[in-house]
Amino acid sequence: MAEAAADQQQEAKAELPNKKKALSGVERAAVLLLSLGEQDAAEVMKHLGPKEVQGLGQTMAQLGGITREQVSDVLSEFVETVDSQTALGVEADDYIRNVLTKALGEDKADSLVDRILLGKGSKGLESLRWMEPRAVAEMIRVEHPQIIAIVLSFLEDDQSAEVLSMLPEQVRTDVTLRIATLDGIQPNALHELDEIFERQFAGGNTSNLKSANMGGIKKAADILNFVDSNVETGVLDNINDVDPELSQNIQDLMFVFDNLADIDDRSIQALLREVPSDTLITALKGSEDAVKDKVFKNMSKRAGEMLKDDLEAKGPVRLSDVEEAQKEILGIARRMAEAGDITLGGKGDQYV
Structure with a gap:
């Protein structure tokens, strides 16, 4: 009995550091919203985009082990932000950028800030x-492929x-080709696109709209990363028939499951902590040996041996199930990369 009580005390002490770990930007935002109450939190979330709402909602649902001290720190930081900055007497754009960065963290705030500042009035899109x-x-x-390309961008x-x-x-x-070669759209042209959308995209020549932040080879590659393998292969093969160099450039920027063998050890370790074991086993059934070696290398000896045993015991797996599991893991990897938690190196990365 005494030994069991001592073990429980040791386990409780071991868990204390985890409760005091630094909160990420999205976790701070979740704590703040939970502290505001339902009505006020709902009013705040009305002003966020769908991805931010989804991310915050998921974090709020999973949030646990938050101490009173951490809640107090989050609220104090928010009060300090409100006291030190207002929308009066400073540039509104700077104010929006600073407040959202403090609330959500730099990585998550960037895309939201760009959408707010570059897309003011773009309610239709x-x-x-x-x-x-x-x-x-x-x-x-049924719209022109150029319009579709702009919308998907x-x-x-x-x-x-x-x-x-x-x-x-x-x-x-056709659309993927146009996305890859799209130079972008001027921020003020988004107003015109809103009008086009309100007219059900009935026409308009957008081929002369040029700017950064929309379209390009990287955007085409990022979109193809999420499509099924048969769609991806078909699109790239067709593009290769038209422009082999462009097809290769897109492939060079795509990140596929086998590229996990190329990312750094810290990143693969962080990723493995977020991937369900059943999903990992299924995904590895159809992976290259280099990926398996990378995974085993970044696990404890005992965990690695257990994973190998599970792989052998798994037996044959349908290719569609393997692709789905790999797609799920890639989705987790991309979300973590967007949040700055890991670094992904694509096929085009070279190190010397």
């Missing part, structure tokens, strides 16, 4: 982010990938 991909696909299916990569997958095969290729 912004509403597409909240729609189901199938509804978006139906809405833009505006949406989040995973949403764009689902919309692209629902388009006819030839349209997919």
